Amino acid sequence: MSGPIDTTNGVEPVELDAVVIGTGFAGLCALHVLRNDLGLEVRAFDDAPGVGGTWYWNCYPGARADTEVTAYCYSFDRDLFDTWRWSERYPRQPEILAYLNHVADRFDLRRSITLETRVLSATFDEHVNRWIVVTDGGERLAARFLIEGVGLLSSTNTPAFPGQETFTGEIFHTARWPQSGTGFAGKRVGVIGTGSSGVQVITEIAPEADHLTVFQRSAQYSVPARHGQIDPAFLADIDADYEGYWQRVRGSITGFGFEESTTPASAVSDEEREAVFERWWRHGGGFQFMFATFSDIGVDLFANNAATDFIKRKIAATVTDPVTARMLTPTDLYAKRPLCCDGYFETYNRDNVTLVDVKADPILEVTPRGIRTAGGEIELDVIVFATGFDAVTGNTLKIAHTGRDGVDLADHWAHRPRTHLGLMTSGFPNMFTMFGPMGPFTNQPPADEVQIEWIADAIRHLQRTGQETIEPTAETEAQWVATCDEIGNSTLFPKVDSWINGANVPGKPVTIMFYMAGLGAYAEQLREAQEKEYPGFRFTTTDRTPA
Incomplete structure (x- = not known):
């Protein structure tokens, strides 16, 4: 590094190789690969009191996977797959959370994780090619790489009805359920929403409640x-x-x-x-x-x-x-x-x-x-x-990101989210968004592994060539978005309003947010970019000149 480093308020940042945000499936996988395989100095942060990401918070009655667990798990460790015994095809939330805690212990990840800490901002310092990361605990970190596994479905979408603050009973959201749980015996319960969480919580609560009223906006298949x-x-x-x-x-x-x-x-x-x-x-x-x-x-x-x-x-x-x-x-x-x-x-x-x-x-x-x-x-x-999530971009945009030339990520994505390969954004060097917008519409854990392997290969490429940063050009980013649009518009999914296209959140851009050609085709796109040494990407060397 050369040149000044941001010391706002006189606090010298802690220097690291990488910061990982999130400790769900994506974040734990990223931390393991970057620290244990690549040997980098890494810190991970999560605002929850425990690891697990969405599976920490989603502890509502009836919460369980709707993906068969033989593919809803990690594959990188054969012994882990063989020795962990799932009880059923679609495990309940406590079992999935236990699995993720087991992974954190098995690979000694906890020593690199700081919990109950929210990342407030991430600012790219062009003088030294480092991300200055600030947490709500007052920490300042200078990291070469920023890897975000903040969750595709984790930012709660909570409606605000008139008079809501006057209700004298209890109000819960399925995505922020109290860890201590709650009972419904003898109670009159109203559930608003009939999506993935809604159908589960409705079915679970009904036998216990004195009466259950379901408020349905959209009937479900x-x-x-x-x-x-x-x-x-x-x-x-x-x-x-x-x-x-x-x-x-x-x-x-x-x-x-x-x-x-x-x-x-x-x-x-x-x-x-x-x-x-x-x-x-x-x-x-x-x-x-x-x-x-x-x-x-x-x-x-x-x-x-x-x-x-x-x-x-x-x-x-x-x-x-x-x-x-x-x-x-x-x-x-x-x-x-x-x-x-x-x-x-x-x-x-x-x-x-x-x-x-x-x-x-x-x-x-x-x-x-x-x-x-x-x-x-x-x-x-x-x-x-049970009103779901501000999906895909919600948690990313809760963090104030500032890239090259002072560009705000929220401004860059104001009309729609834009990335290349669902992983990187033009003007935001060395920042990787796992399962970010324009990524694959697929089962998450296998896609997480495909993505972190690509991220690790990109980092090795920088190490091998002596370059400091990697980011897609604006033209490459635009081409990828156009590809996603073309594929998405060939399907029926854009014809229906849902979180998949952002239509469930008032004021959010309604647009295609995924690469809809499948995991296999997506993995081939990543493989081609890596084997051809990243065409359409911009690199900088230590003197900050484009390479």
């Missing part, structure tokens, strides 16, 4: 999960071909570990199509129903309509009250994150469960005694917000 033990034969197959299994996971579209269909829905007869849907309905799994049944549900209207018609018939056959069944029946495309939950539609057959369609009967205000809709006041003891 949900399929059964079929909770149960992992098939021993499947585990034996993985054991016999561990490397091959993970190569197939990484080479697939979804990264979920099941065989994806290559057959279009229109290629089979009506009877065969119905049989395929029925078979996967009985097997369970939201992503399986969308991607293992037929190859084109996410891109073709005929296939999509065939899937939705099947689910609609299941809703009609399950829900006994025809008015409630109609309210629960979606009318839009099957083009959101696919949901799965055992017993969700059956829950509405309970005498103590009431459904309110807030499009027809909107929420006007929260009162001291409950919620007032256009149809009247509903008295409640507890309100649960």
